[in-house]
Amino acid sequence: MLKQKPSALPLRYAIILGAVGGLGALIFAVAGGLGQSAVTAQDFVDLQEGGNPHLGFRRAHAKGFCIAGEFVSNGSLQPFSTAPMFAASSTPFVGRISIAGNNPTAPDLNAPVRSLALSLGEGANRWQTAMNTPPVMAVVTPEAFYEQLQALSPDPETGERNPERIRAFFAEHPETQTFRNWQAGYTPSNSFATEIYHSINAFYLINENGERQAVRWAAMPTVNNGEPLNSDDTNALQNEFFNRVESAPVAFDLTFTFASGADDETNPTVLWPSERRNMIAGQIVVQKAVPEGEGNCNNINFDPLILPTGMAATADPILRARSAAYAESYRRRAREHLLQQAPENN
Template sequence: MTQATKLIDALNGTFGCHKSFRASHAKGFTVSGRFIPAQTNAGVQIPLLQSEQPVAARFSVGGGKPGISDKSPTVRGIGLMIGGASEVWSLALISAPVFFANSAQQFVDFLAARAPDPEIGGPNPEKVKAFNTANPNTVPHQEYLKSTSPCRCYSTERYHSGHAYGFSIDNASVAARLVLEPTAGRTGLTPEELAVFPDDFLRDAMTLKLADGPVCWVLKLIVANAADEVRDPTVPWDGEHREIVLGTIEIEDLDDGKESQLRVFDPAHLAKGVDAPGDKVFALRSAAYAESKSRRTE
């Protein structure tokens, strides 16, 4: 059994098998827009981002349940494809600054601890507690979600790469994480809104926003400091960091075509000038995405 099979089996074991849906981030919708480069690239050598590019994207709620509530305390995601026929940079970003696992085994064990207990009807709190105690590096991800209210709209969410990519800046090799910063600011639901909002509101909220014009994010590099851990996406980076603006992502329209819905936002598709992260989770992604797609298109 391959690692990709184990990962998708673990997702299906926790969230169930749902025909035609992704194993992770099952609930979502696709959109289109464009990338507009920054007026200055601050010495970052990524040729693709020196000119305006088309963008295909997908917003999603974390987890493998297509019917999950839009108010659920899990991550929100955005898959991005920047570019066209000649070159595409694909990204998969989430609302939490760090991941919940740093290896295939930890990924599987994290999900196993949260698999529904038939006697309880949900995850067994003792199993979750035991896992957290044995895997303290996974706790920052969980604490962020517990302390951060779900977004009011995908347009008011901040998205993070988690992975540290390699870049050439002023002819020096550096590691940096990526952030999409909403120009409208990050806004979460109030306690009153959490109580009264329906379980399916995020698509309608985005539709209303787009009726007034494009929604925008600034795409930034957060450059690693010397003490930062760049090979473990579960570790937060603390303190001040150099930020470099690459440009703006503008989402302009909903795009529900069949081709759009079948897209796989596999971050192994890198732009020239971008080096793959060196962590173990990134190395798992491409094969796991392919396994998930093969199951939902069977």
């Protein structure tokens, strides 16, 4: 199911390259009010590369591996959405687990953010979600997000982050406080299987009557933290997960949180109150995990705006900025594969 012949990669990338090439600019134009934004998707990805791109790899979350399994729905969301995967049924998925950063050889345990991305269904009923360990974004607008990346980027002369620049950015953006509170209290677990992964942005569920309900979702672990890991192992988390899946499938409860009329679904910096309605829609069951070169998740751009009938995006500008940056990153690595500048197994 996951196997992808290396010889098929250049052709696949060539077919997709043209379509994706203009997608990022189009979506970002919409996010910025048709040209009003001073920051482009190209600017974002240039900054993520840091002047030293790893050819053929994603510009963010470069290090990861492929997973496959099924989403087993319990049918509880059927009154709220016509999306077929929310009927009481099972939908296969291909996915990717990764760590933050642009270095595909970075040590697993040094990454500040971990991610779970899934692609379910086909055609008009495809659903793609890219979830991360933070429950909120630090800022509200693409421009502020770009400024955040600039502030956190290492100084070209020293190779280190500038604490004064970081403090100045946070002082100018008090909306970052919720994210900073989470960051200060977050303790990474000893397994990808025991993290909580958040949609961060809100989306709409749409039922058969056309009624919309704003939601966020999270993949909640169903197992406890793992055993202590070897800090000298660069692939410690990946190896632990591979060993875990070999023994038994890894499951997450897919939990949806419903917004009330008091919540702003377009602001990803604000946590919704804990008393909001929560509903478990089913389980994400990971049945297989393989290195990226042995799977087909690398061919997928996990664009969060790929939604099935029965779901829709909110007007959150950060959501559209994410989509545009993903498309630009994919365009670049597709071109690198097409020109055979990248390793065949990436």
